[in-house]
Amino acid sequence: MYRYDEFDETLVKERVAQFRGQIARRLNGELTEEEFKPLRLMNGLYLQIHAYMLRVAIPYGTFNAKQMRMLAHIGRKYDKDYGHFTTRQNIQFNWIKLEDTADILEDLATVEMHAIQTSGNCIRNTTADPYAGAAVDEFEDPRIWAEVIRQWSSFHPEFSFLPRKFKIAVTGAPNDRAAVRVHDIGLTIKKNAAGETGFEVMIGGGQGRSPFIAKTISEFVPRDNLLSYLEAILRVYNMLGRRDNKYKARIKILVHEVGIEEIRRLVEAEWENLKGETSVDLPAEERDRIAAYFRAPSFETLADTDTGYEARRFEDRDFRHWVRSNVVAHRQPGYAIVNISLKPTGGIPGDISGDQMDAVADIADAYALDSEIRATLQQNLVLPHVKLSDLPAVYDKLAAAGLATGNIGLAGDIIACPGLDYCNLANARAIPIAQQISDRFADLNRQYDIGNLEIKISGCINACGHHHVGHIGILGVDRKGEEHYQLTLGGRADDAAAIGEITGPGFSADGIIDAVDNVVETYLSLRQDPAERFIDTLERVGHTPFKENLYGPKAA
Amino acid sequence: MSLKAITANRLIDGIAVWLTPAGRWSESVYDARVAEDADSLTAMEAIAADATKACTVVDALPIDVKLEDGLPVPTKNKERIRALGPTVRLDLGKQADRLGKAA
Amino acid sequence: MALIKNGTQVSDQWLVAADDTPVQADIPTIVSYKRFLAERDTLVRSRAELGVKLVPGDDVSAIAADLPRLQVVALDFPKFTDGRSYSTARLLRQRYGFQGEIRATGDVLRDQYLFMKRAGFDAFQVKDGAEAQGWIEAMGELSHYYQPAADGTNAVWAERHAIAAAE
Numbered sequence: 001m002y003r004y005d006e007f008d009e010t011l012v013k014e015r016v017a018q019f020r021g022q023i024a025r026r027l028n029g030e031l032t033e034e035e036f037k038p039l040r041l042m043n044g045l046y047l048q049i050h051a052y053m054l055r056v057a058i059p060y061g062t063f064n065a066k067q068m069r070m071l072a073h074i075g076r077k078y079d080k081d082y083g084h085f086t087t088r089q090n091i092q093f094n095w096i097k098l099e100d101t102a103d104i105l106e107d108l109a110t111v112e113m114h115a116i117q118t119s120g121n122c123i124r125n126t127t128a129d130p131y132a133g134a135a136v137d138e139f140e141d142p143r144i145w146a147e148v149i150r151q152w153s154s155f156h157p158e159f160s161f162l163p164r165k166f167k168i169a170v171t172g173a174p175n176d177r178a179a180v181r182v183h184d185i186g187l188t189i190k191k192n193a194a195g196e197t198g199f200e201v202m203i204g205g206g207q208g209r210s211p212f213i214a215k216t217i218s219e220f221v222p223r224d225n226l227l228s229y230l231e232a233i234l235r236v237y238n239m240l241g242r243r244d245n246k247y248k249a250r251i252k253i254l255v256h257e258v259g260i261e262e263i264r265r266l267v268e269a270e271w272e273n274l275k276g277e278t279s280v281d282l283p284a285e286e287r288d289r290i291a292a293y294f295r296a297p298s299f300e301t302l303a304d305t306d307t308g309y310e311a312r313r314f315e316d317r318d319f320r321h322w323v324r325s326n327v328v329a330h331r332q333p334g335y336a337i338v339n340i341s342l343k344p345t346g347g348i349p350g351d352i353s354g355d356q357m358d359a360v361a362d363i364a365d366a367y368a369l370d371s372e373i374r375a376t377l378q379q380n381l382v383l384p385h386v387k388l389s390d391l392p393a394v395y396d397k398l399a400a401a402g403l404a405t406g407n408i409g410l411a412g413d414i415i416a417c418p419g420l421d422y423c424n425l426a427n428a429r430a431i432p433i434a435q436q437i438s439d440r441f442a443d444l445n446r447q448y449d450i451g452n453l454e455i456k457i458s459g460c461i462n463a464c465g466h467h468h469v470g471h472i473g474i475l476g477v478d479r480k481g482e483e484h485y486q487l488t489l490g491g492r493a494d495d496a497a498a499i500g501e502i503t504g505p506g507f508s509a510d511g512i513i514d515a516v517d518n519v520v521e522t523y524l525s526l527r528q529d530p531a532e533r534f535i536d537t538l539e540r541v542g543h544t545p546f547k548e549n550l551y552g553p554k555a556a
Numbered sequence: 557m558s559l560k561a562i563t564a565n566r567l568i569d570g571i572a573v574w575l576t577p578a579g580r581w582s583e584s585v586y587d588a589r590v591a592e593d594a595d596s597l598t599a600m601e602a603i604a605a606d607a608t609k610a611c612t613v614v615d616a617l618p619i620d621v622k623l624e625d626g627l628p629v630p631t632k633n634k635e636r637i638r639a640l641g642p643t644v645r646l647d648l649g650k651q652a653d654r655l656g657k658a659a
Numbered sequence: 660m661a662l663i664k665n666g667t668q669v670s671d672q673w674l675v676a677a678d679d680t681p682v683q684a685d686i687p688t689i690v691s692y693k694r695f696l697a698e699r700d701t702l703v704r705s706r707a708e709l710g711v712k713l714v715p716g717d718d719v720s721a722i723a724a725d726l727p728r729l730q731v732v733a734l735d736f737p738k739f740t741d742g743r744s745y746s747t748a749r750l751l752r753q754r755y756g757f758q759g760e761i762r763a764t765g766d767v768l769r770d771q772y773l774f775m776k777r778a779g780f781d782a783f784q785v786k787d788g789a790e791a792q793g794w795i796e797a798m799g800e801l802s803h804y805y806q807p808a809a810d811g812t813n814a815v816w817a818e819r820h821a822i823a824a825a826e
Contacts, residue, residue: 007815009801018800022770028567029611029768030793038740049638050649052570056656080648095648097569121740151805157777157810158749161742226807238746277753278807286816348644356732420634421642428633431644481632556691 001062001372002147002293004112011154012109015116019043020102027099035511042122042160044090044115048424052096055118056108058375060128060146060170061089063113065361065371070111072357078104083357084176085350086343087415087466088167089127089375090118094422116154121162123153123234127169129177130376133294134384136331140189140197144291145226148282151290152227160236163241164249166234167206171450174495181205181214182469182496184251185233190220198222202254203263207463211499212252215260217267224287225271227280232271236263244535297369297385302334306389319395321444323408336388339366340381340398341405341413346439348431349416350379359401367394367448377493379415380408409445411455411520412438415466419459419476421556426459427508428476428483433457436513441520449510450520452533454492471535472516473500485512489519489546490538501543506552515550522549558583561588561621561628561639562600564613572638572650573613579603581613583650585639586627591618661791662784665761666798668791671784673710673731682707689733692717695725704726712764715743723755734758734780736765745778751807752779772797779809 004012019039026036040046056071071091071314078100079093086092096104109116118125126149128142129135149168153159159166171178172189180186186202193442198220205214220230233251240258242248255263282290313320315326340349340360346499352360360381364371369385376382386394398404414437417423419430434457441447456470460477467473473488484506488554491500507515521532522545527537538546562575563585573581573587582588591597597618600607604616621628630636641649662671674680676691682688682705689710695702702709703725710731711722722729732751734744744763751757762782763775772794775783785791807814 005819007818011805011815013805014801021800027611029609033608033614035739035768035770047565047570048571049634050572050641051565099568121742154805155773155801156806157774157804158745159742160774161740161745161771235746239743243741243743273754278809280806283820285820289819359765419639421644426634429643431642435644478633483633514685 001064002162002290002430004061006307008112009109012112012114012116014045015114015155016102017106018206019105021232023098023102030465032407038099038120038161040101042117043101043105044118045096045098045448046119046424048094049420049424051097052098052101053097053422054093054101054104054115055086055090055113056113057125058089058091058113060126060132061130061330061375061377062128062132062143063375065109065364065368065373065374067113068357068361068364068373070107070113072354072361074104074107075354081354082351084348084418085250085352085375085379085381087127087377087417087464089130089377090125091375092418094251119165119295120160121166122160122166123149123156123162123166125170126150126153127167127178127183128375129171130374130382131177131328131337132172132374133296133385134330134335134337135173135175135177137175137192138173138330138331140172141294142170142178142189142293144185144287144294145189145199145223146170147290147293148227148287149230152230157199158204159238162234162238163243164246165229166237166251168230171219172494174247176493176497179323179466179469179493179497181494181495182207182211182466183214186214187226189223192220196222199226201229201233203253204260204508205497206250206252207466207468208250210253210256210460211463211468212256213497213499214252215255215266218313223497224276224284225281227282228274229267229271231280232274233387233544235270236266236431240266274291290380296332297372299332299335299385300387302332302383302387302389302499306387309388309391312392318406319392322395322404322446323391325406325410325448326408330385334388336386336391336549337390338386338394339376339408339524340383340403341407342380342403343413344402344405345412345442346435348432349414349545352381356401356403358383359397363394363401366397378408378413380413386485398471401459405497406444409452410444411450411453412444412447414438414455414457415470416457417459417465419465421456421466423459425462426476427478428459428460428485429459430459430465430474430476433474433476433485433509433512436460437516440513449530450524450534451530452535453520454535455516466493467491467501469497470500471538472519474512474516477506479506485509485511487512487515487519487550489543492535497530503543503547518550519546522546557592557594557597558620558631559601559622559628560591560597560618561585562604562616562629563588563619563635564604564607567614570600575600575607575616577624578615581607583653585621585630585650588621590621590623590628631649661786661788662762663791666795668795670786675712675733679810682709687730689731692722696721699725710760710762712789713744713747715747717747719747719750719755726751726755726757726759729759731759731760731762731782732823733762733764735786736763736767739766739768739771745774746773748779749809769794769797773801777778777804777808777810777812
């Protein structure tokens with residue numbers, strides 16, 4: 001993984017000192033809240049319902065055991081001994097004091113972490129495939145380019161006061177695990193006919209009040225021109241994006257209003273001009289320097305399988321089930337990708353205690369190559385490089401820490417935003433709905449029978465819980481002081497990304513749990529065979545039978 | 557006009573607080589001053605504006621309350637959660653510090 | 660109002676003229692973009708030192724041909740959160756090669772100083788003397804930059820590989 005050199009280290013420390021000064025000037029009244037707010041947001045600090053919330057970046061989701069231990073330390077020392085992993089490869093602490101924030105950031109800097117640009121109307125933490133460097137289907141590690149983008153976008157002089165926030169995601173595999181089509185810019189690494197590496201560039205995806213799937217602006221941008229192309233897009237957006245209405249300020253609205261052809265023309269013209277100016281594109285030396293940090297770790301030469309692992313799988317049903325749902329094939333023989341579910345039955349999605357963070361760090365140190373850990377868009381964790389022979393030990397240690405729930409990609413693996421329990425913007429609670437659905441599907445055998453099912457819950461239209469792209473999406477709204485929930489079906493965030501459709505009238509907090517159950521039962525009754533996933537059945541038969549079972553034949 | 561109280565977050569630590577009859581800020585909603593009429597609310601808003609200017613609190617705003625056993629209790633979901641803590645972690649927030657009785 | 664230039668507070672020689680104020684030969688004058696476009700032929704022939712003030716949304720390419728005649732381009736920030744003038748400043752320096760003063764006016768705060776400087780601004784109209792001192796302090800807050808911009812400083816990668824700046 002990437003390691004800071006003297007320049008990165010200096011910059012992150014200087015940024016902490018700068019923010020320490022800004023906090024002092026806020027506390028002594030030199031800065032008004034209006035002036036301070038964009039500054040604290042660009043350092044990841046929100047003011048929420050109960051206290052300040054600090055969002056710490058895990059750039060492109062990659063971190064290690066030492067960094068995880070620091071997160072546990074931050075939770076214990078400055079917060080309430082837990083953290084919350086988000087859908088964008090960040091971790092949030094919910095009970096932070098303004099007066100402690102500079103000390104926290106200083107502690108984070110000692111392990112090469114920061115909260116820079118995790119909020120604000122700037123370029124946010126760039127996200128990537130959590131299986132990067134390990135996935136069987138990958139042709140180039142997207143983290144190289146996510147790190148290139150991290151550096152280019154940090155403290156960018158032109159793009160720190162954009163019309164609205166700006167999110168970029170990168171994948172290096174045809175199976176999209178980074179949800180690139182619902183980002184402001186989505187990048188997919190590909191090769192052209194001449195065998196050169198470059199990017200398909202998609203823009204204008206996003207969720208929120210007006211969800212859009214991104215449109216392709218360029219089929220192929222050569223890799224060495226990526227930054228100038230991004231700079232051209234950002235300049236067009238900075239100049240033309242709407243600033244009169246915060247709900248219409250994202251680039252997706254500009255693309256929608258102006259049209260992708262006109263945006264493409266403007267971007268290409270800007271890019272042509274930029275090519276003749278001081279180039280923001282990296283020289284090969286710097287690209288190679290960054291790429292070197294993402295070389296494959298020192299894998300051992302191993303057999304395709306391991307007898308101890310196979311024996312345990314044969315003997316132990318729970319282990320077998322956990323392997324089936326949480327362990328993914330690795331490109332290197334004898335290794336596996338291990339998913340750690342942060343969705344225990346009835347638990348709070350994405351929450352992890354300080355002791356659990358330490359346990360994951362210990363397991364990563366003992367069994368994961370280079371002690372590497374990943375944070376996923378599904379609010380889970382990944383150990384990307386684990387030997388098959390170590391899987392029984394990893395499983396036992398995870399189980400001892402309460403982290404061996406075998407439900408990755410299943411009904412219990414629910415995404416939920418913090419909702420009204422924590423968030424100032426929320427209209428309804430999301431976590432209790434996730435907990436009740438998780439309890440309803442507590443029987444893992446039933447979950448295995450149902451198979452892949454992505455349930456996503458947001459507590460307001462900002463859609464941090466990604467309900468638009470859930471196979472089953474739930475949106476909490478406030479109806480005359482009562483929490484009320486809309487149901488959508490058919491959304492997906494993968495390479496066939498789609499926005500879900502609202503089924504019809506919404507449901508009460510209790511009713512929505514039954515409604516989800518109802519939808520699942522409809523699927524089970526309609527699927528051709530157990531291999532046909534929920535989303536496939538829905539796309540084959542359409543929404544009508546689901547609506548009929550929810551509302552009765554007439555309403556549908 | 558429905559009964560009103562004024563809530564804010566303390567600037568230095570962000571903790572949710574309510575304006576008291578003594579013009580201070582309490583971590584318990586039960587200590588909140590309750591405005592029964594517009595004049596009283598205007599006076600409270602002036603105190604909150606001063607406290608905002610003095611960098612004591614931020615985001616001060618009036619909220620609807622009702623009296624239960626003579627104590628002010630917010631009527632809206634969000635304000636109830638502010639006053640008590642997360643409904644999904646009863647060990648955290650005011651409810652855990654006995655500053656708010658359980659919902 | 661105070662003017663910060665080249666890291667120090669300087670006295671401002673420029674008159675920001677209302678659109679109906681005549682331009683006098685011996686008074687350096689900044690006119691609005693709208694007026695400049697309307698009275699261009701007269702203004703460029705006048706003997707006064709000239710500046711033009713653009714607000715976000717004004718098209719800088721419309722004055723590109725006249726830039727050699729201008730000593731100052733003022734770019735306004737109606738709100739400090741409106742970042743369009745950063746792009747305009749970079750276009751002036753990097754696309755049109757403007758060598759004169761680029762002045763930030765309006766809601767100009769010290770915490771935006773480093774962004775402005777890197778985008779090509781070299782003069783900053785700030786509220787008063789106390790604030791000016793803060794601006795001078797803000798100049799040293801970061802010592803390296805990840806990306807090249809309009810101020811000619813090397814990007815970190817150029818320092819890493821000891822590559823000379825392209826400009």
